[in-house]
Amino acid sequence: MCLDTIDAKTRKVKYGYKVYYKYHDGGLIGVFYTPSKLHRYLVDEWIKDGYTFDLWDAERNGTYPAGFHVSTNKKSAKIMVGSEHSYPIHKVLVKDIVASGTQDGHNVVVCRQKKILPGEIK
Numbered sequence: 646m647c648l649d650t651i652d653a654k655t656r657k658v659k660y661g662y663k664v665y666y667k668y669h670d671g672g673l674i675g676v677f678y679t680p681s682k683l684h685r686y687l688v689d690e691w692i693k694d695g696y697t698f699d700l701w702d703a704e705r706n707g708t709y710p711a712g713f714h715v716s717t718n719k720k721s722a723k724i725m726v727g728s729e730h731s732y733p734i735h736k737v738l739v740k741d742i743v744a745s746g747t748q749d750g751h752n753v754v755v756c757r758q759k760k761i762l763p764g765e766i767k
Contacts, residue, residue, distance in 0.1 A: 664722055742755065
C-alpha cells in the first residue's frame, strides 16, 4: 500500500476504518499487503508499527514515513476491499499520524499506532 498523493499539511483524525481477515481464534489479519500483514492483531490493544523507514515513489514525487494505512471513512474502507468480499471492517483509533493523502482515490492517514475497536462495522 502506498499513497498516491501526499497532503502538504497532514490531516489529524482520532479514528478511521480498516478491513481485516478474521482468524479462527478471533485475531485479525490485515487484508491489504504490508510488511506486517502476517501479524495477527488482537482487538482492543494498542499496536505499534515497528518499521522506521521512509517510503518513496518517484512517480509520486515524495516520501513519507512507513506506518499503518487507515481509511478516514467507512465507505472508503468498503470500496477499497471490493463489494464481492465480506471481510469485517473495524473502527480503529489512531495515534502518531505521520502522513495523509489519497490511495486509489480515497482519503487515508498513515499512523504509527492503532487500536482496533471491538465489533464489526456493517
